[in-house]
Amino acid sequence: MLLQQLINGLTLGGVYAIIAIGYTMVYGILELINFAHGEIYMLGAYLAIIFLGLFTAMGLTATSLPLALILTAILTIIFCSAYGFTMEKVAYKPLRNAPRLSPLISAIGVSIFLQNYVMLTQGATDKVFPQRFGEAGFQFMNVNVTYLQAMIILVSGLLMFFLHLFIHKTRMGKAMRATAQDKTMAALVGINVDSIISVTFIIGAGLAAVAGIMVASYYGLVNYFIGYIAGIKAFTAAVLGGIGNIPGAMLGGIILGLVESTGAAYISSEYKDAYAFIILIVILLIKPSGILGKTTEEKV
Amino acid sequence: MYILEVRELTKHFGGIRAVEDVSFKVKDGGIVSIIGPNGAGKTTLFNCLTGITKPTKGSIYFMENDISKFPAHKVSELGIARTFQNIRLFSEMTVMENVMVSQHTRMRYGFLSSVLQGSNFRKKEQIIKEKAFEYLELVGLEDYADTMANNLPYGSQRRLEIARALATEAKIILLDEPTAGMNPIETSEVMSLIKKIQELGKTLILIEHDMRLVMGVSDWIIVLDHGVKIAEGLPEKVKNDPLVIEAYMGRETTH
């Protein structure tokens, strides 16, 4: 029973974690709470349904399901990244030197816009994922693990691993870290800060797209509202781990998923959404800068 | 006789020893300068003296109290005020309001008074304004009372910081590089301002790099290097101390 909940929690946690990375990366560089990030994840879920629906209509799903799924994933990621890129250029870039809360309102504007944009074009009712994967799975230490769950855990894990490599081993990743530490210094040593910011949004949106695809296929149903609640939770996860800190976001996401699924199973499922916040408040009171966050004494 | 006594003060940040075992005394009504190369721990010492950071070890006696564990606002209320090296004005308030803030602990009234705004409130607000204006006159900013603090030129911002510190009615005023970024004329203005403040019966402690100013106003000099006090004494004595010369010169040649 407990192990079963751990698997469920890990599935959920993996999804939270990869959304949370987008929050934390943007925060690390711009100190902006990108409220609209959850909507990118929602767009990802919708786009996955739209593209897969298209391939089903074309007959590709029937002939080669894996190909259809891969194409769907690629197109969804490209589109979501483009949306993330556009969002930054339109709503945040002009506000680079504005008071600290103005981009937050702009982000809320984007979020409201995207929700209604999807509602108006796709309808207010739930959308169904065109492909059911069913309950097929395998036994692991006496616990049922569906293939889809295993897939989600595996994909989240791999994405986090590759992101870690990217951030630490590539030129671009190092430039991103430098920009996060000090934008002015980064610009002085010849880093193009604008393009680093764009890349950050593109990567964050791409990850959110993957989360969207996985959730759409896992639950089979989506609506235009899912970005909002997932967004708050992923942001909570990012803060839990220490905002601006990528491993922290991963850890925060996984903890959140585990707390939610075990809490729902053992305490009460009615308060499922509250556990995340309770654990957050408790952890912040013990460690005010999050689990992996640094405590810095302000320079005087 | 001594208004402030620092005993074996130590402050570590992680592995960095910003201030190590520093002791000194400050005479009531005197002007003490703390000098030393960059990174010597001068500002950290100020932060400890004003309660902004808590020392790792040691004690600070101010008028019979060990204030080393007091929060900043308590220290200010007891009578130590300061200016900041990197200017920290309330930039979206007017010059006048900046100084009025400093009367916070001196002219008190409660929440209800401020809602009802009765005669007690009006009287006290009037006194706050008058005093604030006096301090503005003292530093020569009376014509800018209604200007936004962030619209002041740089030199005037430093003087506003001094007015704000004075308006707390502190006994000791700490000035952290009061002439940084100023031209020679402005510097000599600050020099005479410092003397005026001393004449008001205040004790001053300065951090300063301009040696002409330090030698001109101080009656005691403390030299820090790498967080350690390497010398102290009368200006003439410190100026010729070989250790001090080495600390400065040695540093300069490695640059």
Add this chain to the structure above:
Amino acid sequence: MKPILISLFAAILFLPFKGLKAAGIMFISILILLSAVSILKKTKVIDAIKAIRIPEAGRFKAFLIPALLISFLAFPLMLKDYYIDVLIMSGIYTLLALGLNIIVGFTGLLNLGFAAFYAIGAYTYALLNTKLGLGFWTSLPISAGFAALAGLLLAIPALRLRGDYLAIVTLGFGEIVRLVLNNWDSLTNGPNGITGIAPPSLFGVSLGKLNLYYYLVFLLVLLAVIIIRRVESSRIGRAWIAIKENEIAASSMGINTTKYKLYAFAFGTFWAGVAGILFSAKMQFVSPESFTFMESILILSMIILGGLGNIYGAIIGAFILVLLPEVLREVQLYRMLILGIGLVLLMVFRPHGILGGVKGVHFRS
């Protein structure tokens, strides 16, 4: 060339959602829009919008304020119930915006869960009235006091946190309060809410009629504006603004920053409690649905829109965000879409808010 590429890009983004034909229309309309913008740019209209400074309005203050007061007093005599209703809601949101402005605008503490205190005020009256039979006037100080107490209780531990961490804890608190209201069926009747809440009465006259209720709300808003303005211009208000501007300097000038932040939290949430009781007495019904995270965001948007830290800005922001969706009711389907675009455009063109640049509008944490 660039406008064409941008339009093409936007059309492609739109393509999967509505198909080729709609994307084509999108392409053309964005192209027209971009051309219009570039013309505006050439004629410097945009720079002019950015440069508008409102302090000029200060000169008309002596005339403007009495005129506004008189028209607000006269409105119920000439407006239809629907409009009075909208004005009452504007008044309630004005109270909320004024309260949140004390916390965020004056003191610089970001609060993303303000609706929780609104809910506490509303439910306190709902429960006191339906379970204990207490009247509006007795409940008014209790509701406001409860909201203020809740603000204090949250702030005491939360104020150890910095900036955005504080924000997320307030967000979490807001969600927890809503979930408790939603699930504690025996007390709050869960998602169905509490019905049959009595409207206030004065000297035996029920104030349940819209035009009378309007005057009650108007009076309380007026009272709030006067009280908050007075506190703002006192040593307490100066301490708040000093904390926002530079916390370290504020504490070095003798301000007990923790104490004054607590004051700000309690005083701000107090007004949320007042707004809450006015809301539940007006609706005669409360349910958790009215106190979502979106509600907190709406209130925050009001004060940022108006210009943080500015009492009049908060009022203007509240009116705009209540009235705008009503004005857009004609285009029902698209109103939220337009609201979203409107918020982005406003921030892009006037990042300091409508009354921004007047005084005390910068936000630093």
